[in-house]
Amino acid sequence: MIPDPWTLRIEDLRTLEKVEWSPDGVCVVVGPNGSGKTTLLNALMLLSLVFTRDMDTALRLVSPAQLRRVSAAANDPVVLDLTLGAVRWVLMLPAAEYGLQGFYGEELYHQDRLVLRSPLLSQQAQIDGAPFTIDPDERRCLTRVLWDRDEPEWLRPMAGWLRSLRIYKDWLLHRLRQPWQRGDSFSYLSNTGDNLWTVLDTWDATRTYRGQLRWVIEKLRLAFPTQLESIEFAPGVRVFRPNAPLPGQGLPPDVLADGLLTALLQLTAVTGAKEGSTLAFDEMENQLHPFAIRVILGAMREEAERKGLTILLTTHSPEVLNEFRGDEERVFVLGEPGRTQPVALADLVHEDELPIAYIGERYLRERFAPQSALASTRR
Amino acid sequence: MKVALFVTGELELGGLQKALERRFPGHEFDCEVYQVGRHGRAEPFPSFTSGAVSPDARLLPEDPLIKLAQRVVDHQHEGADLVLLLDDLELANLDQAGVVVDRVRAAFTQLVRDREVARGSVAANRLARWLRETVSFHLAAPMIESWLFADPDGLPHAGVPAARLPSPPHLGPNPEHVTLTDPAYLNDDGADCACCEQPGCEDQPKKSRPVWLLNGVQGHRERHPKAALAWLLKNRSEDKCSTYRESKHGAESLGRLNWPAALRDPTAMTFLRALHNDLAEGLGEPGLVLPGNLAPETMFWPGRADAVLRNV
Numbered sequence: 001m002i003p004d005p006w007t008l009r010i011e012d013l014r015t016l017e018k019v020e021w022s023p024d025g026v027c028v029v030v031g032p033n034g035s036g037k038t039t040l041l042n043a044l045m046l047l048s049l050v051f052t053r054d055m056d057t058a059l060r061l062v063s064p065a066q067l068r069r070v071s072a073a074a075n076d077p078v079v080l081d082l083t084l085g086a087v088r089w090v091l092m093l094p095a096a097e098y099g100l101q102g103f104y105g106e107e108l109y110h111q112d113r114l115v116l117r118s119p120l121l122s123q124q125a126q127i128d129g130a131p132f133t134i135d136p137d138e139r140r141c142l143t144r145v146l147w148d149r150d151e152p153e154w155l156r157p158m159a160g161w162l163r164s165l166r167i168y169k170d171w172l173l174h175r176l177r178q179p180w181q182r183g184d185s186f187s188y189l190s191n192t193g194d195n196l197w198t199v200l201d202t203w204d205a206t207r208t209y210r211g212q213l214r215w216v217i218e219k220l221r222l223a224f225p226t227q228l229e230s231i232e233f234a235p236g237v238r239v240f241r242p243n244a245p246l247p248g249q250g251l252p253p254d255v256l257a258d259g260l261l262t263a264l265l266q267l268t269a270v271t272g273a274k275e276g277s278t279l280a281f282d283e284m285e286n287q288l289h290p291f292a293i294r295v296i297l298g299a300m301r302e303e304a305e306r307k308g309l310t311i312l313l314t315t316h317s318p319e320v321l322n323e324f325r326g327d328e329e330r331v332f333v334l335g336e337p338g339r340t341q342p343v344a345l346a347d348l349v350h351e352d353e354l355p356i357a358y359i360g361e362r363y364l365r366e367r368f369a370p371q372s373a374l375a376s377t378r379r
Numbered sequence: 380m381k382v383a384l385f386v387t388g389e390l391e392l393g394g395l396q397k398a399l400e401r402r403f404p405g406h407e408f409d410c411e412v413y414q415v416g417r418h419g420r421a422e423p424f425p426s427f428t429s430g431a432v433s434p435d436a437r438l439l440p441e442d443p444l445i446k447l448a449q450r451v452v453d454h455q456h457e458g459a460d461l462v463l464l465l466d467d468l469e470l471a472n473l474d475q476a477g478v479v480v481d482r483v484r485a486a487f488t489q490l491v492r493d494r495e496v497a498r499g500s501v502a503a504n505r506l507a508r509w510l511r512e513t514v515s516f517h518l519a520a521p522m523i524e525s526w527l528f529a530d531p532d533g534l535p536h537a538g539v540p541a542a543r544l545p546s547p548p549h550l551g552p553n554p555e556h557v558t559l560t561d562p563a564y565l566n567d568d569g570a571d572c573a574c575c576e577q578p579g580c581e582d583q584p585k586k587s588r589p590v591w592l593l594n595g596v597q598g599h600r601e602r603h604p605k606a607a608l609a610w611l612l613k614n615r616s617e618d619k620c621s622t623y624r625e626s627k628h629g630a631e632s633l634g635r636l637n638w639p640a641a642l643r644d645p646t647a648m649t650f651l652r653a654l655h656n657d658l659a660e661g662l663g664e665p666g667l668v669l670p671g672n673l674a675p676e677t678m679f680w681p682g683r684a685d686a687v688l689r690n691v
Contacts, residue, residue, distance in 0.1 A: 350455070352455065352456070352498055353453060354497070357449065364414065367453070372419055373419060374420070375414075378412070
């Protein structure tokens, strides 16, 4: 499936001065600490939450403190600009030191035609050229108001993309170790993964989704050959190791390795994602052995191709980077001075050097994205 | 002209750039670093000659020589007019400099082949030509401290006090072969060193032993310039029984190296002379070439048909 291409543009959001980014497939973002990797993911999350919930909820979850880049001009708004196919949605945030100093601005374009506009710091908007007064109690963004009112077909892909976007940053592994009981059904993983067992149980019980569970188990067996053979859900969750298939030999989740749980979450997230959607994993390598990283990355690529997913990874792991040999246009580097961010690694080296044999080794030695003062001044 | 330096020792990292800038003024020398270490200090590349180099072992991706060569290759488009790669020959390889050179040739040949597989023959030929025209590999024999023994002021510049300066009979005529034959040095068993729990420092971890009492030095002390320098800076109460610190004393002395004085004997210091004259030719300074014997393994001669690098 070929997804709609999307482009994210940002101006002056925290450490990100100017961003123009159109990732596709499985991509990785690297950069020194504080260069904006998490801010980049937060920008996507903010857009999604503004559409699906409201601005207040969005700001609360990405933190409303110091949104504007420190050295930006005082009255310049933070700009978030998302283009998906023929639709372009722009938010202009009048950032204060904490939160916003007034109404945010919003514009929506379809095929370059301005469909709606709400100026910065004003409640007087326009939709399709006609004045539209925003109700003081209205919490939804104007684009969501339009969607809820008319559900225009041309807006459906953007609405679907925003609703299906998933940013996975902090898995609540401790919740997965608690006793689980079958309850409501969920077929999609939450952002924290705390409904993992329910999702897998739902898949196990549903013919439509059973193939997804089988895929997850197959990949886990490959990544953890001595750790897992199967998972059963009644009563409670039990994980069975190879050579220990009897009912009394299943392990409860509280004794499972963090790495196994993390891999389970990542694979579930990927195979459960809607077609054409975008998902992101912050530092996907945490808790994972290098071999498990390779298997999971391979699995991600497989699903990304099959379902038209865009999967964004942030990392500091040389092992993850090494897996992008030959794919240097999907390695994005933050922190390159004087350039629109992020920059593809393929654009930072001479074409004769591609493919780079050991990207991870280059990163370890600070050949790009340097962090130490010495390496930074030598560039 | 701009020269990139790839070195494998703290001493070289600290002093070679300055030494070359003094000898070849008007040219720019820049030491590449392997990485910036945990204390924010630049670290040199890992050496590939720490043990006896085997001519037959496969060159695997994790081999320090391949990693070093790859870093040199990565430098192809960084704008350097010349690249100098320098490693110690080490005592273990003193009688097989040719083997070491052949391994270097093999490593770069492999990387050119890898380039051809990855990017085709045009890119590979470009790399091969760049290596032949730009990159030189040289050896400090048996290690860089021999240069400090060759320079009449090298030992004082390294902080050796006047009372400890060796007298001529005890100094080898060619520090690349024999450095110091003072019986006091050859027989020192560290009995008066605070760091030695017993004479000879036997059974103690390497990092707590004086350099001249390390296993690899025994039986070859007279040929080990680093051990000799550490002994000349002997201090009974210090760590390793010496005040010698490569990155400080060694680097300071190297930075002040008097090249003509170090190379005054035309029959000695052939590896150093090969390096010096190769650079003089490459920098377009034929007037600075110094007469004398050159190590055949690393000497530069133009028009060499089988060259993988400028000089090997």
